[in-house]
Amino acid sequence: MSSGCFVVLEGPEGAGKTTLLRGLADRCRALGIGAVMVREPGGTPVAEALRGELLNADRPWTPAMELLYMTTARADLVTRVIRPALAEGRAVFSDRFDLSTMAYQGAGRGLPMEHVRWVNDAATGGLTPDVTLVLDLDPAVGRERQHAAGKGADRMEREDATFHERVAQAYLAASGPGVHHLQADASPEDVLNAAWRVLQRERPETFGPTSE
Numbered sequence: 651m652s653s654g655c656f657v658v659l660e661g662p663e664g665a666g667k668t669t670l671l672r673g674l675a676d677r678c679r680a681l682g683i684g685a686v687m688v689r690e691p692g693g694t695p696v697a698e699a700l701r702g703e704l705l706n707a708d709r710p711w712t713p714a715m716e717l718l719y720m721t722t723a724r725a726d727l728v729t730r731v732i733r734p735a736l737a738e739g740r741a742v743f744s745d746r747f748d749l750s751t752m753a754y755q756g757a758g759r760g761l762p763m764e765h766v767r768w769v770n771d772a773a774t775g776g777l778t779p780d781v782t783l784v785l786d787l788d789p790a791v792g793r794e795r796q797h798a799a800g801k802g803a804d805r806m807e808r809e810d811a812t813f814h815e816r817v818a819q820a821y822l823a824a825s826g827p828g829v830h831h832l833q834a835d836a837s838p839e840d841v842l843n844a845a846w847r848v849l850q851r852e853r854p855e856t857f858g859p860t861s862e
């Protein structure tokens with residue numbers, strides 16, 4: 651049996667990750683590709699409870715607490731959901747993963763990157779995504795999109811524009827094995843098609859060969 655494929659969607663607030671995830675789920679279903687969709691923080695009972703606290707605007711979190719709880723949620727999700735699904739040969743799509751911690755707790759909060767990397771490694775046991783799709787979007791546009799969608803501002807979304815600018819810069823600078831940038835100001839269908847082409851190029855054995 652194949653060892654599955656781990657795909658992560660990343661980007662600033664309002665970039666369209668959730669819409670893309672839905673599109674990818676529909677396409678996998680239509681093609682009979684066994685896929686599991688998760689979100690971070692979240693995806694298990696404990697991690698969803700932590701998410702509620704982490705995003706609660708009434709709670710006073712310090713940056714170090716945030717780092718430790720985000721990665722605690724990740725440790726649970728990796729152990730209980732992601733690794734077992736990959737071992738069954740499934741494609742796992744995660745709405746956010748380790749790059750979010752680099753961008754938000756590292757670049758955004760200013761925590762030392764070596765601490766962020768170390769804690770993340772401890773949480774994941776060294777699991778890294780096969781493909782990371784980064785949705786590039788001007789944070790001001792993301793904010794407008796969320797406002798237009800009537801999304802209530804959670805604790806992270808309420809951070810000021812300079813925080814979100816640091817997060818967006820970290821995403822723009824992200825590079826490495828399997829990291830691909832997509833223009834998130836295109837239509838949802840174009841973003842989905844661009845994402846699918848990347849997946850086919852990177853993992854033809856899972857997503858089928860490209861038609862180009």
Ligand code: TMP
Binds near residue numbers: 690720745752
């Ligand atoms: P979202 O995925 O619905 O956008 O909400 C998750 C929020 O949590 C988002 O503001 C980013 C933030 N976050 C971090 O700050 N660090 C992390 O490691 C993760 C996974 C998310």
